[in-house]
Amino acid sequence: MVAILFFLLLSTNFLATNQQGQLNMSLGSSLTPIGNSFWLSPSGLYAFGFYQQGNGFSAGIFVAGIPQKTVVWTANRNNPPIQGNVTLLLTGGGRLVLQSADGQETSIVNTHEPVAKASMFDSGNFILYNSDQEIIWQSFRNPTNTIVLGQSLLAGEELFSSVSVTNQSTGIFRLKMQNDGNLVQYPKDTPDEAAYSYYSSFTDDRGENVSLNLDVDGYLYLVHSTGFIIKDLTPGGYSTEGTI
The missing domain is CATH 2.90.10.10 (Bulb-type lectin domain)
Structure with a gap:
């Protein structure tokens, strides 16, 4: 994915x-x-x-x-x-x-x-x-290109890719947790419009206050502020010893 x-x-x-x-x-x-x-x-x-x-x-x-x-x-x-x-x-x-x-x-x-x-x-x-x-x-509330285990990407927050592994300057892509509940990837410097997106979780009808979460076993998912999980992005289940 x-x-x-x-x-x-x-x-x-x-x-x-x-x-x-x-x-x-x-x-x-x-x-x-x-x-x-x-x-x-x-x-x-x-x-x-x-x-x-x-x-x-x-x-x-x-x-x-x-x-x-x-x-x-x-x-x-x-x-x-x-x-x-x-x-x-x-x-x-x-x-x-x-x-x-x-x-x-x-x-x-x-x-x-x-x-x-x-x-x-x-x-x-x-x-x-x-x-x-x-x-x-x-x-955690001012991320750059990464979220770590236990961190959430809240509504309105976004990640910007780095130029490379050795150059942490802002790259050309962004991942945004939109206020409408949709997780979307865009090229940098484009409007938040579907025509510019190249990945979407298609969860814009699931309510506001949705966040992207990463658990310690690699489980990546979208959850509403009520605690209801609205979409699984990865299955998780990875070993929690010796791995991030």
Whole structure:
């Protein structure tokens, strides 16, 4: 099925479960491409930080528990690769930025209020909190080209393919969970109209608030907000040990 091309199937040495362990980063925490280059989730499965891209580095979330880092989320994905003399910093003022050697800053994410804490979860979700411990940003709600086990693609959200495995810049296709309940693939920069689609789940008559979900055994399906499954996309049933 065409839709599966947007997702990853990897061999690992970890138990693929929606674990809730988390690593917390406080204000002033920092990373550099050379040296302490990422924040690792407690199980060691996922990490947030720098990874090699081309002749430089990019920042994002990747599967760290295997020899080849496999990217599942990228910050500022269409920017040129970062050089080694930068710092990823959770500033005292509550911003997550890339800071160059001359002090210039580029935001990693935009939030409507200052960040008080960041957490990298074993689920693969990277979350920013305010001083009241409320979530103000999370990678699960701002996907790039991938959803991971336990993650949902909600109504109105979409994935954009990458140029290639080694180039995470935005590619030429998108997968959208439409507000009408239909999961549709389009070329990038086209209207959300049937004439431009090349895959559809044909579930536009099943109600609003439908989401795409991926379970730990590889079961991919569309479910209504009431909990009613409206369409199976894959059968699931894969081993949950050593596989994502």
